[in-house]
Amino acid sequence: MAYEMQFGPIIAHAPDLLQGAISTLSLSAQSIAIGVSIGLCCAVARTEEPRLLGKMVATYVEVFRNTPLLVQLFLIYFGLPLIGLRLTADTSAVFAISLNLGAYSTEIIRAGLIAIPKTQVEAGLALGMSRLQVVRHIVLIPALRVIYPALTGQLTLTLLGTSIASAISATELTSAGSKIESANFRSLETFLTIAAIYIALTLAFRFVYWLIGLWLFRRKRPPKPSLIADIPAAGVAA
Amino acid sequence: MSALRISNIQKFFGPVQVLNDVSLDVEPSEVVAVIGRSGSGKSTMLRCINGLERIQKGSIEVAGHTITPSSGDLRALRKDVGIVFQSYNLFPHLTVEENIMLAPVVVKRMRREEAREIAADVLGRVGLSEKKDAYADELSGGQQQRVAIARSLAMRPKVMLFDEVTSALDPELTGEVLKTMEELAKAGMTMILVTHEMGFARQVANRTVFMHHGRIWEQGPSAEMFTAPKTPELRNFIASSLK
Amino acid sequence: MIKSFGWDSVEFLLFATRWTLLLSAMTFVLGGIFGLIFALLRVLGPRPVQLLIAGYTQLIQATPLLILVFIAFYGLSFLGLYFPPLIAAAISLSMYTTAFLGDIWRGCIESIPRQQWEAADALAMTLPQKLRYVILPQALRISLGPTVGFMVQIVKNTSVTALIGFVELTRAGQLLNNMTFQPFAVFMTVAAIYFTICYPLSFISQRLKGSRHVGLAH
Numbered sequence: 001m002a003y004e005m006q007f008g009p010i011i012a013h014a015p016d017l018l019q020g021a022i023s024t025l026s027l028s029a030q031s032i033a034i035g036v037s038i039g040l041c042c043a044v045a046r047t048e049e050p051r052l053l054g055k056m057v058a059t060y061v062e063v064f065r066n067t068p069l070l071v072q073l074f075l076i077y078f079g080l081p082l083i084g085l086r087l088t089a090d091t092s093a094v095f096a097i098s099l100n101l102g103a104y105s106t107e108i109i110r111a112g113l114i115a116i117p118k119t120q121v122e123a124g125l126a127l128g129m130s131r132l133q134v135v136r137h138i139v140l141i142p143a144l145r146v147i148y149p150a151l152t153g154q155l156t157l158t159l160l161g162t163s164i165a166s167a168i169s170a171t172e173l174t175s176a177g178s179k180i181e182s183a184n185f186r187s188l189e190t191f192l193t194i195a196a197i198y199i200a201l202t203l204a205f206r207f208v209y210w211l212i213g214l215w216l217f218r219r220k221r222p223p224k225p226s227l228i229a230d231i232p233a234a235g236v237a238a
Numbered sequence: 239m240s241a242l243r244i245s246n247i248q249k250f251f252g253p254v255q256v257l258n259d260v261s262l263d264v265e266p267s268e269v270v271a272v273i274g275r276s277g278s279g280k281s282t283m284l285r286c287i288n289g290l291e292r293i294q295k296g297s298i299e300v301a302g303h304t305i306t307p308s309s310g311d312l313r314a315l316r317k318d319v320g321i322v323f324q325s326y327n328l329f330p331h332l333t334v335e336e337n338i339m340l341a342p343v344v345v346k347r348m349r350r351e352e353a354r355e356i357a358a359d360v361l362g363r364v365g366l367s368e369k370k371d372a373y374a375d376e377l378s379g380g381q382q383q384r385v386a387i388a389r390s391l392a393m394r395p396k397v398m399l400f401d402e403v404t405s406a407l408d409p410e411l412t413g414e415v416l417k418t419m420e421e422l423a424k425a426g427m428t429m430i431l432v433t434h435e436m437g438f439a440r441q442v443a444n445r446t447v448f449m450h451h452g453r454i455w456e457q458g459p460s461a462e463m464f465t466a467p468k469t470p471e472l473r474n475f476i477a478s479s480l481k
Numbered sequence: 482m483i484k485s486f487g488w489d490s491v492e493f494l495l496f497a498t499r500w501t502l503l504l505s506a507m508t509f510v511l512g513g514i515f516g517l518i519f520a521l522l523r524v525l526g527p528r529p530v531q532l533l534i535a536g537y538t539q540l541i542q543a544t545p546l547l548i549l550v551f552i553a554f555y556g557l558s559f560l561g562l563y564f565p566p567l568i569a570a571a572i573s574l575s576m577y578t579t580a581f582l583g584d585i586w587r588g589c590i591e592s593i594p595r596q597q598w599e600a601a602d603a604l605a606m607t608l609p610q611k612l613r614y615v616i617l618p619q620a621l622r623i624s625l626g627p628t629v630g631f632m633v634q635i636v637k638n639t640s641v642t643a644l645i646g647f648v649e650l651t652r653a654g655q656l657l658n659n660m661t662f663q664p665f666a667v668f669m670t671v672a673a674i675y676f677t678i679c680y681p682l683s684f685i686s687q688r689l690k691g692s693r694h695v696g697l698a699h
Contacts (some may be wrong), residue, residue, distance in 0.1 A: 066679035067642035078664035123327035163545035188556035202543035
């Protein structure tokens, strides 16, 4: 009855686990880069006019936030070939996760843009700056500061959400784990190890976000403690 | 050749007419105070001069630039017309020096060292040289407003607009800001100030303009306007302001 | 033999949706009960307990939901127990929900200003009375928006249980796809059903929150 956990067989697969972790990081990085870019464009589109573009963005956002990532993944991987677009599992994963993240990022970034008082923008315009210059020099950093916890939290969820891609056998950590598990049937140890790796990755990312925050929101002199709390609120898994 | 010529402008917010056939000429180095009740259109008129509000009729010529309802290179105009707001609007994530340097570097494509020299110069003029590395939330309201003035001055404007710049300040702090403005006037800057500070208008402004219901109701040399108002509306206004 | 995608396919999906809804309800109830307990313990409990719960929350929030589900389903054989998919799903999803809802509610309770606690103290109320009459009613109102928003996540989260073979809506979609080879029609219908459940919840959540503010949980 006593079940002894043996991690030996799992550790033996360390290279596969490492490879899986790297693949997960790669998948996350690509999805984050694309997803946040989408979010930025859509957020700006939504706050500027014309109304039609804003409505299209709103539709995109609501559709992707109210359907599960797994279903989005299946639609892209299994459904797109029907219209002639056959993507590999890895590409489908990047596609789906990026679009998903894009929808959430749009709303988060939009909240940041709205949080900047109109008077700041006016002050910039009054000094002769163009709208683009105003966004870059006056709006961007303060807005980022406002949304930093929400945004970094969402990025963490994206990292963890890459595990869903194992459903189509994309190259990432959970798929690697499943392969190891089916090789030695030590399910508990395998998935506990996988969990530990994800936790380590998450903590590493959170540390990096904190560092980036220190740099982005730095003051020349340190007169007052930073107001940033980078504890993610609550979140999305799928 | 006037520094500012407003010709018969009209401005509506939706169905509401805020400016009704307003015309004004300002000579170079002249200091004009604009007074009136809230809603009389004075702030709106000021904001039309640098294009923050669009006019529906008429034209504005200022510092060699022209605005009409359908045209006007606002960016070029704004390099020559500075404005200081009631709520200072300093950029919270930049130091005082960076606040001042931002526009010269980004808009006028100046080299940073050159911009830094200008920043030091204007900061000295408003008496805040020692605060160049401070952030806005470390400064008092009066200091922030003076930095805002310096920030506008750094662009070497030909005309400066002041929109009720002391209204948001505690009484003890208005003095330092008014002093800075007085020095600017003495140095020959063309200034248009919307203000509630009657005493200041009387002392420093060459001419005072009284606005009422979106029109220029009465205008004249400052001393005369306050001692011998011609219209009953101005008389009432002065009386109620003295309370 | 390839089936065609017709009304009985849609019926099949709708039938599976009942399981989605059941699992969501179970998760919300279990996760909610424990979430509330954890939130209260985190705010009011002795320090070791606070740390334990904080640790639990941080760990769960740093683990993919799918892995939690896998551990619950595949991994607990050492107990000599093989949980059927529904139970494994309910356990793992509830643990996940507890961590997140508990954190949301903790935040809501902590956002009640100190002065409210002091006022209740000054009226000589006991702790249960303070909670019942002063703190929790206010925290409840604040928490409505984010909580309804998280319900959307709960419903969407059930989809990952498809990967342990639990026949809820997404798995039904996979099965149907294998029978009809019409992935577009199948998964668009699946998506539409999820949307029909989730969008009203999202909408209500936005309204409750005063819409402007954006958190992660809708």
